[in-house]
Amino acid sequence: VDDSPDIKHDRQFLTELSAYLDGDVPDELRLLIEQHLARCSDCRVVVDTLRQTVTLYERLPAPRLSARARERLYQSLSLEKFLPRDGRA
Amino acid sequence: MTDVNSEQALLARLRAGDKAACAECVEQHSAGVYRLARRLMKDEAEAEDVVQETFLSAFKAIDRFDGRSTLGTWLYRIAHNAALMRLRAGRPETVSVEETDDAGDGAALPRQLFDWCCLPEQDFDTAEARAELERAIRDLPQGLRAVFLLRQMEGLSTEATAAALELSPDNVKQRLHRARLWLRERLSGYFSELAHTRG
Numbered sequence: 001v002d003d004s005p006d007i008k009h010d011r012q013f014l015t016e017l018s019a020y021l022d023g024d025v026p027d028e029l030r031l032l033i034e035q036h037l038a039r040c041s042d043c044r045v046v047v048d049t050l051r052q053t054v055t056l057y058e059r060l061p062a063p064r065l066s067a068r069a070r071e072r073l074y075q076s077l078s079l080e081k082f083l084p085r086d087g088r089a
Numbered sequence: 090m091t092d093v094n095s096e097q098a099l100l101a102r103l104r105a106g107d108k109a110a111c112a113e114c115v116e117q118h119s120a121g122v123y124r125l126a127r128r129l130m131k132d133e134a135e136a137e138d139v140v141q142e143t144f145l146s147a148f149k150a151i152d153r154f155d156g157r158s159t160l161g162t163w164l165y166r167i168a169h170n171a172a173l174m175r176l177r178a179g180r181p182e183t184v185s186v187e188e189t190d191d192a193g194d195g196a197a198l199p200r201q202l203f204d205w206c207c208l209p210e211q212d213f214d215t216a217e218a219r220a221e222l223e224r225a226i227r228d229l230p231q232g233l234r235a236v237f238l239l240r241q242m243e244g245l246s247t248e249a250t251a252a253a254l255e256l257s258p259d260n261v262k263q264r265l266h267r268a269r270l271w272l273r274e275r276l277s278g279y280f281s282e283l284a285h286t287r288g
Binding site for chain 1: 109111112115116119120124128133136141144145202204206218242262265266267270272
């Protein structure tokens with residue numbers, strides 16, 4: 001673990017690691033983070049597993065309203081005559 | 090017609106009580122509203138109730154929609170409020186997103202430092218891993234969950250998410266990062282256990 005005085009392993013820094021993954025940090029902070037990551041194996045684990053976390057939730061299939069539920073929705077809104085009969089769920 | 094113009098035209102018809110316009114609105118927005126509701130509520134039936142309530146409330150209050158956000162963002166806001174009301178009824182201690190600064194994630198400092206990135210790809214692509222992640226999303230502290238769902242799963246901009254949840258854009262960014270860190274922590278526990286079970 002890198003204990004250099006320029007880095008505190010606090011919530012603010014962790015938030016910045018997440019922003020760093022998005023490329024959403026100023027250049028100066030990006031350099032500081034990259035220098036820190038080169039020395040701190042714990043933070044490398046956090047960044048790598050955080051990146052993997054994002055990959056995994058981005059892959060999740062989206063919940064879809066079933067055809068029956070969609071029909072019930074149109075009925076509850078008194079819109080059944082407008083229910084598209086295109087087979088989409 | 091541009092998107093803005095077509096939304097204005099749809100709004101004018103909704104305000105005039107045009108049923109076909111209501112159906113168009115449901116057709117355009119029910120999938121997104123359902124995705125949000127499903128991940129906020131514990132089961133499909135409750136999520137369906139939230140969707141129904143969202144459109145009923147929206148059509149009733151359409152004259153009060155001021156157009157400062159898009160119709161879709163406004164519907165997400167109504168859906169989120171409807172979901173919160175239901176969650177509050179079940180758990181009286183529940184607080185809304187805007188009522189807490191702490192967002193309920195404590196210090197959110199990492200405790201799990203197991204490096205699970207190098208597990209075989211097939212360990213990630215299982216129904217069990219997906220179910221664990223869905224459970225983790227549902228268990229996110231309430232102050233973080235809606236921000237995460239709108240910004241990350243629905244793809245709303247920071248500004249639109251802020252408008253839907255009445256938060257500042259900076260607060261949305263902070264909460265999104267905290268939500269990710271919280272999910273990372275939770276998944277680390279799961280994958281660490283999986284790796285240890287295998288020895």
